[in-house]
Amino acid sequence: GEDVEQSLFLSVREGDSSxxxxxxxxSSSTYLYWYKQEPGAGLQLLTYIFSNxxxxxxxxxxxxxxxxxxxxxxxxxxxxxGDSAIYFCAEGLSGGSxxxxxxRGTSLIVHP
Amino acid sequence: xxxxxxxxxxxxxKTGQSMTLLCAQDMNHEYMYWYRQDPGMGLRLIHxxxxxGTTAKGEVPDGYNVSxxxxxxxxxxxxxxxxxxxxxxFCASSYIRQYEQYFGPGxxxxxx
Numbered sequence: 001g002e003d004v005e006q007s008l009f010l011s012v013r014e015g016d017s018s019x020x021x022x023x024x025x026x027s028s029s030t031y032l033y034w035y036k037q038e039p040g041a042g043l044q045l046l047t048y049i050f051s052n053x054x055x056x057x058x059x060x061x062x063x064x065x066x067x068x069x070x071x072x073x074x075x076x077x078x079x080x081x082g083d084s085a086i087y088f089c090a091e092g093l094s095g096g097s098x099x100x101x102x103x104r105g106t107s108l109i110v111h112p
Numbered sequence: 113x114x115x116x117x118x119x120x121x122x123x124x125x126k127t128g129q130s131m132t133l134l135c136a137q138d139m140n141h142e143y144m145y146w147y148r149q150d151p152g153m154g155l156r157l158i159h160x161x162x163x164x165g166t167t168a169k170g171e172v173p174d175g176y177n178v179s180x181x182x183x184x185x186x187x188x189x190x191x192x193x194x195x196x197x198x199x200x201x202f203c204a205s206s207y208i209r210q211y212e213q214y215f216g217p218g219x220x221x222x223x224x
Contacts, residue, residue, distance in 0.1 A: 008152065033212075035213075040217075040218075041217060041218070042116075042202055042204075042215030042216050042217050042218055043155075043202070043204075043213070043215045044215070045212045045213070048212070088154065088155065099145075099157065099160060099170070100213065102154050102155040103154055104152065104153060104154030105154050105155075
């Protein structure tokens with residue numbers, strides 16, 4: 001079956017880098033995603049990576065994918081207080097019946 | 113372009129009462145989803161739809177019903193509310209073979 005695991009909390013100091021980790025079980029996952037949920041709001045897609053990639057960089061965000069270990073990470077450089085949110089890892093399969101599986105979310109707390 | 117909207121934003125029900133949550137999207141998406149979010153549990157899929165007139169069960173469908181009579185609307189019904197259904201409910205939509213889900217702002221439901 002499919003399962004996505006994340007640690008529940010991460011606390012960092014403003015200006016430091018944050019690394020949020022995720023492991024998944026379905027080796028046929030084609031797309032892996034990071035969503036961000038700010039307080040009182042719905043989820044918004046932050047970034048995604050195809051399973052044939054090892055790394056993707058987008059401004060302060062770096063996504064690393066280790067397919068052998070089924071491990072995904074999101075690094076946020078120069079973390080700001082506005083980055084405080086819940087971050088969800090999700091995996092998805094290609095094909096017509098796309099139903100993603102979400103992790104439980106990691107609460108990132110950024111303190112001055 | 114309003115994206116995904118949900119009605120109502122908040123609701124308090126008594127045990128045994130019924131209600132319908134409305135989700136609407138104006139992006140012409142084929143796929144629509146209903147999730148519930150509980151502390152420490154992440155997102156759990158209740159029901160989903162792959163097109164107008166179709167519905168399917170997700171991970172936690174018991175106690176809920178859904179309908180997709182129009183492509184832009186996805187309704188979630190609670191026939192006899194229970195305290196265990198106290199949660200935040202999110203609707204989402206996506207294109208077929210597009211891999212980003214667009215989320216609504218959520219409905220906070222309390223059942224006493």
